[in-house]
Amino acid sequence: MKTTNTAKSVNLTTCLHCHSLVSLSENRCHVCDAKLELRKTDSLNRTIALLIASFICFFPANILPITIATAISGTQEDTILSGVVFLWHEGMWPIAAIVFTASILTPLFKILSLGYLCLTVKLKSTKHTHFRSKLYEFTELIGRWSMIDIFVVALLGALIQMGRLATMTPGPGVYALFVVVVLTIFAAESFDVRLLWDEYNDEDKHNDDSEHTGEANNDK
Amino acid sequence: MEKVACSHCDGLFNKAPLKQGEVAKCPRCETTLYYQDLSFANAIALIVVSFILYPVAMLFPFVELGIAGQKTIISVFEGVVVIAHESDSIYLAIIVAMLVIVFPLARLLGLLLILVPVQLGKRQIMSLSLIRLTLGIGTWSMIEVYLIGCIVTMVKLFDLGQMSLETGFYVFFILVVFNALIILATPRQRIWQAIHENN
Numbered sequence: 001m002k003t004t005n006t007a008k009s010v011n012l013t014t015c016l017h018c019h020s021l022v023s024l025s026e027n028r029c030h031v032c033d034a035k036l037e038l039r040k041t042d043s044l045n046r047t048i049a050l051l052i053a054s055f056i057c058f059f060p061a062n063i064l065p066i067t068i069a070t071a072i073s074g075t076q077e078d079t080i081l082s083g084v085v086f087l088w089h090e091g092m093w094p095i096a097a098i099v100f101t102a103s104i105l106t107p108l109f110k111i112l113s114l115g116y117l118c119l120t121v122k123l124k125s126t127k128h129t130h131f132r133s134k135l136y137e138f139t140e141l142i143g144r145w146s147m148i149d150i151f152v153v154a155l156l157g158a159l160i161q162m163g164r165l166a167t168m169t170p171g172p173g174v175y176a177l178f179v180v181v182v183l184t185i186f187a188a189e190s191f192d193v194r195l196l197w198d199e200y201n202d203e204d205k206h207n208d209d210s211e212h213t214g215e216a217n218n219d220k
Numbered sequence: 221m222e223k224v225a226c227s228h229c230d231g232l233f234n235k236a237p238l239k240q241g242e243v244a245k246c247p248r249c250e251t252t253l254y255y256q257d258l259s260f261a262n263a264i265a266l267i268v269v270s271f272i273l274y275p276v277a278m279l280f281p282f283v284e285l286g287i288a289g290q291k292t293i294i295s296v297f298e299g300v301v302v303i304a305h306e307s308d309s310i311y312l313a314i315i316v317a318m319l320v321i322v323f324p325l326a327r328l329l330g331l332l333l334i335l336v337p338v339q340l341g342k343r344q345i346m347s348l349s350l351i352r353l354t355l356g357i358g359t360w361s362m363i364e365v366y367l368i369g370c371i372v373t374m375v376k377l378f379d380l381g382q383m384s385l386e387t388g389f390y391v392f393f394i395l396v397v398f399n400a401l402i403i404l405a406t407p408r409q410r411i412w413q414a415i416h417e418n419n
Binding site: 005009012014017018019021031032033034087090092095130133145149150152153155157166168170178193197198200 | 288309362416
């Protein structure tokens with residue numbers, strides 16, 4: 001199999017907005033006028049910074065209550081996890097699974113998978129490039145679904161408003177969860193998937209001591 | 221020979237002519253490279269219908285909850301207002317309003333203003349940076365996530381009282397389906413390819 005030429009090797013780049021092939025000597029894309037870069041600026045550093053920030057917010061999102069229910073009998077604060085446990089005990093395990101996957105697993109999975117991808121780029125890994133590329137696509141795709149719980153809290157808060165009888169108010173955890181989701185979406189956006197392919201060699205897919213093509217300027 | 225590079229793996233390939241309805245994919249990582257079909261008539265029709273349905277989905281009764289004889293009926297819009305007023309969560313109200321009302325509508329409107337000139341073979345009305353912005357806010361339009369959130373809420377309240385879906389919900393559901401079809405019919409590259417060929 002012939003080694004595939006890359007745009008980078010001939011000083012061209014793909015505009016990430018409109019996907020047209022442009023020369024790097026131009027500052028802006030001639031099709032859509034977006035700023036041109038060989039690779040997303042500071043891709044790895046930005047992604048890692050956003051991941052760390054979202055990981056920090058992951059704790060308040062799960063520890064602080066997301067709903068505060070007030071009734072005559074008293075006040076009950078619920079976190080994401082206690083809500084899941086409640087649903088599970090009530091026998092509504094499909095919904096419990098949806099909430100658990102959306103609010104807890106998905107953000108965690110995004111942080112771990114993007115962290116892993118950043119690490120492999122840093123280590124200039126040439127292995128499993130197809131898998132890693134697909135992993136990135138998947139990670140990018142699932143991000144927004146973590147917003148489910150935020151909408152649930154908003155709907156509960158709007159529906160359960162019966163004066164002194166019972167009210168449900170959103171707790172601070174909901175904002176922490178929102179920040180986690182937004183930060184992970186930005187983290188996925190700032191990662192440049194082409195970095196995974198920069199070290200890729202078509203000729204021997206599973207050999208990492210092969211000659212590297214192109215220069216080793218990764219993070220630019 | 222004209223070349224094309226993959227946005228995913230940076231592979232550089234010769235551009236091959238396509239037949240009607242064909243799509244060029246990257247031989248290395250299977251990402252879509254470019255399109256032959258640059259017609260957006262279906263998408264425009266769906267967007268116009270969505271515009272008519274949107275106010276209905278937002279303002280008509282969405283869900284009804286009955287607990288101990290007391291009934292609460294809300295529309296999507298009222299849901300946002302109630303959150304801001306009653307439970308003092310103005311920020312949550314803003315978040316929901318943005319993700320479910322502002323961004324989806326802005327995207328639909330922007331898309332229409334882009335696609336109509338494309339379809340008529342005219343130059344673009346909006347500036348290039350505004351077009352980039354419109355095509356970039358898709359991630360933040362979350363009506364399908366809201367729909368799933370509503371279903372989860374329903375199940376959560378199953379024990380507490382009787383919750384029923386109203387007109388607004390079904391219209392909202394149709395909107396979500398239309399929205400998915402619009403997204404499928406308007407990939408960003410395809411739009412830019414068409415704009416480029418027109419300008």
